Amino acid sequence: MRLAAIEAAHQLAPDDAVPPLLAMLNTAEADEIAAVQSALVRTPGDKVLSASAAALAKAPPPVRVALLDLLARRGAKSNVETVFAAAGDNEASVRTAAFRALGVLAAAETAPRVIELTLKATEEDERTEAVSAVVQVCGRIADAGAQAAPVLAAIGQNTGEKRALLLAALAQLGGQEALQAAVADTKSEDVAVQDAAFAALAAWKDASAAEPLLDLARSTERTKQHVVALRGYFHLVGLPSGRPPEQTVRMYEDGIAVAKRPDEKRTALGGLAQLKHLAALRAVAKHLDDPELQAEAASAVAQIALPKDEKEQPLRGADMVAALKKAAEVTKDDALRGRITEYLNNLPKPDEANLAQGKPVTTSVAQQGDRSPDKAVDGNSADPNSAWFGAAWPSWLKVDLEQPAKIDSAHVTFYWDGTRSYQYTVDVSLDDKEWKTVADLSNNDKPATSRGVMHTFEPVEARYVRVSILKNSVNEAVHLVELRVFAAGTAPKLASLPQPDAEGFTPLFNGRDLTGWVGSTNGYVVEDG
Structure with a gap:
């Protein structure tokens, strides 16, 4: 009532x-x-x-x-x-x-008052809310670079528990001066302040504290601090960032190298599993032979390699297949093994003659969006969007065949739309220092097509093959759909384009069946009479 x-x-x-x-x-x-x-x-x-x-x-x-x-x-x-x-x-x-x-209510200029009251807090819940209030109030300071200044001023006047409390606020405010102060306090003579500084860095608002944390994990002799530093490092590496995925993979691998316990390595494998990239797949596959990490490594391989749905572009290449086969072999999870086996059984037959498929690639310019360089050697030349999109030309993409081979053919397919043309060269090298041009289309003005261009040349011993793009006729970017490389005498023959007849007409097919048709046959029916 x-x-x-x-x-x-x-x-x-x-x-x-x-x-x-x-x-x-x-x-x-x-x-x-x-x-x-x-x-x-x-x-x-x-x-x-x-x-x-x-x-x-x-x-x-x-x-x-x-x-x-x-x-x-x-x-x-x-x-x-x-x-x-x-x-x-x-x-x-x-x-x-x-x-x-x-x-919620206090203005930026009251930050020193809020900090003073915070330092008088005695209960844990009270301290948590007090630190949150400090962060919110300091966050209202118009100059983002000065938001940590009131806390830094107070840190200089306090020691012990009070200093530790202020370090927690610094972690949420961030900034270079705040980072330097927190790193300095990891060397404090007061162990409680040391621990608070480690905890603050581990909870830092962005990845700027990642490298200091890794250095601390390497150098500290205290187990607790090592654990806090490395867990914090992996947490920060996993935060959203604009880094290339290859760099994030290297950061995880750097952390694994410092790890002392399997649990720490498992944390890294869990982070790598979030990266749909061949570099991440290769990194986790290294641990499939480690009995202490096999379960997590196999799960991570599957998470990286298996598409979530039909819309997600799958990884391709020999490394992907090898990693999945190994994961299926070592996992004790029957359901996971079944998913992997089903996926492998439904994969198209690999182009075994293509020496470039799935091999490491590097480029001279950044990628656009998620169109990473590995897509140019994923074995998929049918989809123009499964391509490396480079940010500018002139630029190059280089594939490492991983061992010398005598080659005589390179098949290059650029993004096609019926209008754009690309000017480029194909160069080869045995040592990645001295290069030889084996195909020169630096004056090309013919539009790219879905068939690509098969370049044949005298057999040459090479380990590296580079496509140097000099110009795209329609915009500033480059779009390489696929680069295939073949050992001498193994290149497939491309279907010939139909030739004009005596009257100058180009037949699409012979009138009886689809012989000579080089486009899509979907929707077309040939009838007698």
Whole structure:
């Protein structure tokens, strides 16, 4: 009945209901306090705010908490001094609510006051809310580079537990000066401050603390600090970033090299499993022979290599197939083995003659979007969007065949749309230093087609093959769909284009069947007569 009366009073006369509702709080049960608070939050105007602020002093602790939350929810900045006073309350629950409200209401210039109150906090929940308030208030400083300044100033004046508390705030504010201060405190003579600095770096707001954490994991002799540093490092490496995936893979591998326990390596494998990239696949596949990591490595291989759905572009190449076969061999998870086996059985037959498929590639320019260099050697020349998109020309893509081979053919397919042409050369090298040009289309003006161009040349011993793109006729980027390389005498013959007849017409097929057709046969039917 009382709950219904509270709502009815608010609905009928919201302004007139404020005093009795506030009075009711002093004797209300928890559910009634929540109902009154809800009604007051929905009461328009400033009268309810000033009345709530005035009622704080004499209200019992649970009510003071409710009123402070009310002021915060209503954005009552004009009553912020009342909230500051409540942050010095005798009751920890009230102080905690006051810090929560200060995080919403306090202006940037009050940051030193909030910090001073934070350093007086005694209870864990209170300290958590106090640090959060410091971060929120400092975050309102207009100059992003100066947001950590009030905390840095306070750190210089405090030691022990208070300094440790401020380090937690620095982690959420970030910035170069804050990072330097936290790293410096990892060398403090006070072990508690050391531990707090390690924890702060591990919880840093961005990956700028990753390298310092890795250095600390290498150098510290304390097990606890090593664990905190390396876990924090892997956490930061896994944060969203604009790094190329290959760099992220290297960072995970650097962490694995420092790891001392299988659990730490498992954390890295879990991070690598989030990267749909051949470099990540190769990195996790290295651990398929480690009995302590086989289960996680096999799971990571499957997570990287198996598409989530039909829309996701699959990884391709010999390394992908080899990793999946090995994962199926070592896993003790029957369901996982079944998924891998089914996927492998449905893969198209690999182009075994193509020496470039799935091999390591490097480029001279950054990629566009997710069109990574490995897509130019994934064995898929039928899909123009399964391609390396380079940001600019002139530029090059180089494939490492991983061992010398006598080659005499390179099949190059660029993105085709019937209009654009590419000017390029194909060069080969045995040592990645001295190069020989084996195909020169530097003056080409013929539009690229889905058939690509098969370049044949005198057999030459080479390990590296490079396509140097000099110009794209339509825009600033380069789009290499596929580069295939063949050992001497193994290149397939491409279907010949139909030739014009005596009258100058080019037949698409011979009138009886689809002989000579080089396009799509979907939707076409040949009938007798």
